[in-house]
Amino acid sequence: MNFAAQLPVLPVIIPLVLAPFAMLMPNGRAPHAWATFVSWLTFAACAFLLAAVNDAGVISYQLGDWAPPLGIEYRVDLANALVLFLVSGIAAVVFPFAYASVRLEIDERQSSFFYCALLICLTGLLGVTITGDAFNVFVFLEISSLSAYALIAMGARRDRRALTAAFNYLIMGTIGATFFVIGVGLLYQATGTLNMADLHDRLLGQSNRVVDAGFAFIVVGIGLKLAMFPMHLWLPGAYTYAPSAVSAFLAATATKVAVYVLIRFIDTVFGFQFEFLGAAFTWVFLPLGLAGMFIASLVAVFQDDIKRMLAYSSVGQIGYMLLGISFGTVEGLSASLVHMFNHALMKGALFMAVACVVLRAGSHSIQAFAGLSKRMPYTTWAFIISGLSLVGVPLTVGFVSKWYLLQASFAAGFWYAGFLIVASSLIAVLYIGRIVELMLLREPAEEGPYAIPAKDAPLSMLIPMWFLVAMNVYFGLNTELTGGIANRAAEALMVMAGAGAP
Amino acid sequence: MESWTEFVIARYNYWIVIVLMMIGLYTVFARGNLVKKIVGLNIFQTSVFIFYITIGKVAGGTAPIYIGDELYHGDGHGDGHGDEPHGAAADHGADAGASLHAKIENDLGANDLKAAANDLTLDEGVIAGEGGHDAASLHTAPDDAAKIANEQLIDAGKSASQGFDIAADAAHGAVEAAAYHSEVIYTNPLPHVLILTAIVVGVAGTAVGLALAVRIREAYGTIEEDELEAMDNVAEFGAAAEATGTRG
Amino acid sequence: MISPSIALAAAVGAPLLGCLGIWLSDKSPNLREGVTLITATVLMILSITVFLAVGNGETPQILVFEVIAGLPLAFRAEPLGAMFGVIASGLWFINSLYSIGYMRGHDEQHQTRFYMSFAVAISAAMGVAYASNLFTLFIFYEVLTLSTFPLVTHYGDDKARNGGRIYLGVLMATSIGLLLPAIVWTYAIAETTEFAAGGILSQHVDAAGPLVGVLLGLYAFGIGKAALMPVHPWLPNAMVAPTPVSAFLHAVAVVKAGVFSILKVAVYVFGVDLLRDTGAGVPFMWIAAGSILLASLIAMNQDNLKARLAYSTVSQLSYVTLGAMLATSMGVMGGATQIAAHALGKMTLFMCAGAVYVAHHKTLVSELNGLGRVMPWTFGAFFLGAMSIIGLPPMGGSWPKFFLMLGAADAGEIAIIAVLMISSILNVIYLLSIPVRAFYMEPAINGAKAQGARGKGIEWGNLKEAPLLCVLPPMLTAAGAFILFFCADPLFNYLAPLIAEAG
Structure with a gap:
């Protein structure tokens, strides 16, 4: 058994098998170190996988040597290799970052469970991404969600509202997952298979109410998971009250993976031969994407809690991805993929900066940010740069995203969408600008609950955070990895989907 | 052409699934008690299990x-x-x-x-x-x-x-x-296998949900949603309410 | 000498290195200012290298790297950019001298941040000047906006916050909301953003469609730095900044980057021919004309000296836009020379205003009565600068007005000539009244009282000038404006390729 042949299964196996060890370790530093180590191993596997796919094309791995379509297949093409790389990369940055933040925010006695759950959540996210089997998606989705509920609930030490937020997320998430299962069941009924590629073949030319209903159930189910406006209600609470490190991790990965699943189902499973899809693009994804962009972003402007503000901003940003998908073109799809990647970088960095502030100020209220530049300059500038990235200022990834999206909308003839994209990013100027002004131009509170000692976050947090900020700039200048791969991935997906006849 | 009643009766399994599904979803949304919500969720999931099992049934088939x-x-x-x-x-x-x-x-x-x-x-x-x-x-x-x-x-x-x-x-x-x-x-054995997995997932979800309900009761002293919301509102606006005296 | 191509990239990079140096020498003000001046000198040499190379008919260019496939970060010098580069870098040197005098004379806080932001801003201005495509231009345009924000909000009080909010709000809203879509749209149509002689759109656009007009509108208002009304409010609001910032950035680098971009877009993206054939520029020509008159009228009512100068700038910037929109070769030439002449003239005025503030803490026009008696050098320079802005010989500012009138005549827009004349008369009223006040009117009583502490009133002979470093720079720029009058011919020839390309 050689290493290369087993490579595709490693991103799932490594964290899954190694996670329970974290639980067996004594509370404190050991589980954290273990989780960090595992995340790096996983990242290495994903990076190798991306390189392999980039060189050799699609890799198919048969779990337990059972041939698809009966056996479960792991099918790695450029699109999911990129998402795997992203998710494991974010994990490899956030896990080392987590220690100081988690020690403050989580009961010491829970720390081994915490890191175990974090690793299992990672497993689930990677599994969703890598698998080529529709039902397997559900299983991994629930693995990641269940551990996410637990992780969010652990924020209860600081604020008991984490519990209700986690509960709401659980209800909505479970409904979403169950809808997804119903949809998969209907597809199985129509085709007798669960393998995605096989489903695609058998769905070709099928257009009946069973398949339509299956499509609708799947879209609603995933829509709940990815917080598609207006099914986003669980998200702000969950991100706000989760432990800060968990917010950073989930915000950068969970919704991205759900968006990926949506893309996978639309383009690989259904494809453009599926007549219902055109209507879904025009009447569901496009308007909901636009509505999310504006409404959620506007709501973000009026939030007094930074984490909640960023959460609403995430809902808005997901709107961009849906918009890109709804164009039904290669450019649109690659814009969505690029933005998925880039948004993970910026939101990850922003939530990490908030985590640093929470560490020192003990609060993520907007008041804690007043005059922050005089107290925590490095954190402040990390926030500013990633905030500019969110706005879409040149030399950052956000600009690359905007460019791709605009180009896609003009190329697809949706020129009005182009103007709506920039208009909504101006709303981002508002909510980011508000915080930046507060941080730079106000005097910090000298006393009271929001007074902060003039001491920046520890290096264990600053280094990963600034690494991510640097990535925000690096991928804003070098789009070889993101733009190049996303483009080719989108082309491959569109070929599979039967592009040209949307 | 089959008559209306035949149409309904021939699909009795789907009607069961749909009725259960609606009862479950209604319970989730209409009930304020967290445990009742979980029960509703379970009913909802059960309907899906039944759906899967019925699509696996082959006329005259025995257990695989x-x-x-x-x-x-x-x-x-x-x-x-x-x-x-x-x-x-x-x-x-x-x-x-x-x-x-x-x-x-x-x-x-x-x-x-x-x-x-x-x-x-x-x-x-x-x-x-x-x-x-x-x-x-x-x-x-x-x-x-x-x-x-x-x-x-x-x-x-x-x-x-x-x-x-x-x-x-x-x-x-x-x-x-x-x-x-x-x-x-x-x-067809496959839906059974799938649904076994889904049941495991469902049980895990129920366990987490109930555990959360227990923790919520510890933290808030209640598991009624309206009371929880009221308490959260106080937590959010409480300070302001005290300061200005305009908000309860 | 280094090769002009390398000099292009180095001109953008050098101030950034200087910024680093300034940061490292935070603790020692003398060293810090030394770094600034050395950087300015180096930058000036680099830009002159480029300038001379372009004059010799070379086209220095350099590709830094490709950001997105087909969209490189690249620099290429052409006459207009080379001229703008020299003006910006040369005036930065002068302004650095002035900043030192002003900031020290005024004992400002956060001086390191000030000089660092300044260095980044000049780097961005050079990037705009030498950008070889719209994509590069947009990147540096945005950097320029952001890097000047800390300068505008330098004082950090409520006024600065409000000013900064409007400054950033208007500039970001226009650039992201209008300019970026315009650029992407252009890219979608022409599949390139590379500036090309004769315009990149001309081969791709159906001249009859409304597209040209819409796109031109996106550019005209999207380039908010050109302060075409109604996207001008950022400029008066930027006056909350320390005077060196107003003098250099909001009379030279930032605003000129705006009108420079307008000219570039008109000449190299649309092409003068396309504009003329479609008549797309006509509505914007009238908006620019309205902007000229309206801003002048507003300027007349401003008592705050800097606000008056700011509105004057809004008015003068629209001359450039007007020149571009006339779509004649003389109009373009008028716009191009206006960039140079107005830079020198307006910078003089702002630096004089700053000198007055440093020496006497006066900010209102109505307080200036008689001050010319104690500050003859300052107000002498102010007088020359004002003459140049108005367009009176023998100052450099007279040429652009002349070219613009020729251009308007070529285009058959007689009314525009009238607008230009009325504007000049308005300029005379609101600009020349200031030195007249300072030299001829009796000082106010309370003004004399304020000076009483020193035992000397505001009288002839009782010289009370600002520090040397505050007085010398405006005199230098005023002299420059004077010299420019006699350099019209070389300048015209230098810029001739611009209109030769325009056809």
Whole structure:
């Protein structure tokens, strides 16, 4: 058994098998170190996988040597290799970052469970991404969600509202997952298979109410998971009250993976031969994407809690991805993929900066940010740069995203969408600008609950955070990895989907 | 044309699923008690389990447990496998007791749900293809099966991929085999397996949900949603309310 | 000498290195200012290298790297950019001298941040000047906006916050909301953003469609730094900044980057021919004309000296836009020379205003009565600068007005000539009244009282000038404006390729 042949299964196996060890370790530093180590191993596997796919094309791995379509297949093409790389990369940055933040925010006695759950959540996210089997998606989705509920609930030490937020997320998430299962069941009924590629073949030319209903159930189910406006209600609470490190991790990965699943189902499973899809693009994804962009972003402007503000901003940003998908073109799809990647970088960095502030100020209220530049300059500038990235200022990834999206909308003839994209990013100027002004131009509170000692976050947090900020700039200048791969991935997906006849 | 009542009764399993699903969802949304919400969620999930199980049912099929001793090897296998996809595909109309052969010869158009969109040939194609690639394995299955006797049926699928090209032939064979009114027809095992997984997931979700409910009760002293919301509001605006005296 | 191509990239990079140096020498003000001046000198040499190379008919260019496939970060010098580069870098040197005098004379806080932001801003201005495509231009345009924000909000009080909010709000809203879509749209049509002689759109656009007009509108208002009304409010609001910032950035680098971009877009993206054939520029020509008159009228009512100068700038910037929109070769030439002449003139005025503030803490025009008696050098320079802005010979500012009138005549827009004349008269009223007040009117009583502490009133002979470093720079720029008058011919020839390309 050689290493290369087993490579595709490693991103799932490594964290899954190694996670329970974290639980067996004594509370404190050991589980954290273990989780960090595992995340790096996983990242290495994903990076190798991306390189392999980039060189050799699609890799198919048969779990337990059972041939698809009966056996479960792991099918790695450029699109999911990129998402795997992203998710494991974010994990490899956030896990080392987590220690100081988690020690403050989580009961010491829970720390081994915490890191175990974090690793299992990672497993689930990677599994969703890598698998080529529709039902397997559900299983991994629930693995990641269940551990996410637990992780969010652990924020209860600081604020008991984490519990209700986690509960709401659980209800909505479970409904979403169950809808997804119903949809998969209907597809199985129509085709007798669960393998995605096989489903695609058998769905070709099928257009009946069973398949339509299956499509609708799947879209609603995933829509709940990815917080598609207006099914986003669980998200702000969950991100706000989760432990800060968990917010950073989930915000950068969970919704991205759900968006990926949506893309996978639309383009690989259904494809453009599926007549219902055109209507879904025009009447569901496009308007909901636009509505999310504006409404959620506007709501973000009026939030007094930074984490909640960023959460609403995430809902808005997901709107961009849906918009890109709804164009039904290669450019649109690659814009969505690029933005998925880039948004993970910026939101990850922003939530990490908030985590640093929470560490020192003990609060993520907007008041804690007043005059922050005089107290925590490095954190402040990390926030500013990633905030500019969110706005879409040149030399950052956000600009690359905007460019791709605009180009896609003009190329697809949706020129009005182009103007709506920039208009909504101006709303981002508002909510980011508000915080930046507060941080730079106000005097910090000298006393009271929001007074902060003039001491920046520890290096264990600053280094990963600034690494991510640097990535925000690096991928804003070098789009070889993101733009190049996303483009080719989108082309491959569109070929599979039967592009040209949307 | 079938009458309205026949239409309803012939699909009784779906009605059960739909009614359960609605009861479950209604409970989730309408009840303020967190435990009741979880119960509703479970009812909702149960409806989906039932849905999956009913689509796996093959008319006249038995539980998918291998009873090889009583059978001529190849054909027995063939029947079982050949049936399952057919069952999956054409179960909608399922007039109970009809043989496979009869079903194919019968006007599938009678099955409204499907016929509305599928033309007959396509339907047959799906069935044939479906039957094909499973049954294809059955030609090779005896060899395998001889070696790994008394394995679960699904195991034979391992070599399924070899047989795509002879799918049509195999399907034909399978259908013929079925026409001989073989003694043993198996129900499709795959939905059972899937739903076993889903049940495990559902139980895990319930456990987490109940655990959260317990923690919420510890933290808030109640599990009624309106009271929780009221307390959260105080937590959010409490300071302001005290300062200005305008808000409770 | 280094090769002009390298000099292009180095001109953008050098101030950034200087910024680093300034940061490292935070603790020692003398060293810090030394770094600034050395950087300014180096930058000036680099830009002159480029300038001379372009004059010799070379086209220095350099590709830094490709950001997105087909969209490189690249620099290429052409006459207009080379001229703008020299003006910006040369005036930065002068302004650095002035900043030192002003900031020290005024004992400002956060001086390191000030000089660092300044260095980044000049780097961005050079990037705009030498950008070889719209994509590069947009990147540096945005950097320029952001890097000047800390300068505008330098004082950090409520006024600065409000000013900064409007400054950033208007500039970001226009650039992201209008300019970016315009650029992407251009890219979608022409599949390139590379500036090309004769315009990149001309081959791709159906001249009859409304597209040209819409796109031109996106550019005209999207380039908010050109302060075409009604996207001008950022400029008066930017006046909350310390005077060196107003003098250099909001009379030279930032605003000129705006009108420079307008000219570039008109000449190299649309092409003068396309504009003329479609008549797309006509509505914007009238908006620019309205902007000229309206801003002048507003300027007349401003008592705050800097606000008056700011509105004057809004008015003068629209001359450039007007020149571009006339779509004649003389109009373009008028716009191009206006960039140079107005830079020198307006910078003089702002630096004089700053000198007055440093020496006497006066900000209102009505307080200036008689001040010319104690600050003759300052107000002398102010007088020359004002003459140049108005367009009176023998100052450099007279040439652009002349070219613009020629251009308007070529285009057959007689009314525009009238607009230009009325505007000049308005300029005379609101600009020349200031030195007249300072030299001829009797000082106010309370003004004399304020000076009483030193035992000397505001009288002839009682010189009370600002520090040397505050007085010398405006005199230098005023002299420059004077010299420019006699350099019209070389300048015209230098810029001639611009209109030769324009056809």
